[in-house]
Amino acid sequence: MQRFLMLSAVALPLILTSFRAPPPGLTWWTTHALDKVRPNDSVPPDLVKSVSIAAARNEFEPFQIVLRAESQTFTDVDIDVSDLRGPKGAAIPKQNIAIYFEGMLDLKKPSNVEGRTGQWPDSLTPRVDRYYGERRNAFPFKLTSG
Numbered sequence: 660m661q662r663f664l665m666l667s668a669v670a671l672p673l674i675l676t677s678f679r680a681p682p683p684g685l686t687w688w689t690t691h692a693l694d695k696v697r698p699n700d701s702v703p704p705d706l707v708k709s710v711s712i713a714a715a716r717n718e719f720e721p722f723q724i725v726l727r728a729e730s731q732t733f734t735d736v737d738i739d740v741s742d743l744r745g746p747k748g749a750a751i752p753k754q755n756i757a758i759y760f761e762g763m764l765d766l767k768k769p770s771n772v773e774g775r776t777g778q779w780p781d782s783l784t785p786r787v788d789r790y791y792g793e794r795r796n797a798f799p800f801k802l803t804s805g
Contacts, residue, residue: 684730684804692721698763698778702727723761728804735799738786759783760797 688706690696714720726736738758743751764781766774784797 684728685733685802686727686729688725690723690725692723694723695780696723696725697780719757726802728802731804733802736802737799757789758786758798760786760800 686702686706688703688708689710690707710722712720712722724738740753740756740758742753743756745751760783761780762782762784763778765778766776769775784795786798787794
């Protein structure tokens with residue numbers, strides 16, 4: 660079920676404050692990298708659409724952009740980024756931003772007493788392989804409703 664998709668962007672220090680308006684039927688929000696958002700989780704009551712990150716030189720700081728198709732299927736969904744701008748003229752060039760598609764793993768049996776079955780966020784497929792510079796097959800993707 661591709662009703663729900665999480666994308667992780669890895670960047671350096673910045674405050675990200677605005678995105679383009681989504682098409683009708685698409686809900687999106689941002690969250691920190693350690694949040695495990697599952698396909699049937701409810702949408703947060705207050706959608707956060709900005710990110711504040713900080714890292715030292717040569718460090719990476721991830722965050723997630725969560726997309727949910729509510730009433731229609733979206734085909735050929737792709738992600739594009741621009742340079743990120745923060746306070747006092749801080750900027751991260753887009754060539755220093757890595758975009759990943761987060762796949763789901765369907766667990767048939769809980770891994771421990773606190774676990775649950777069903778779809779769990781697992782694999783991260785990069786748009787471009789960082790070692791070989793090759794484009795991967797994660798984008799574009801299909802985001803289905805329901």
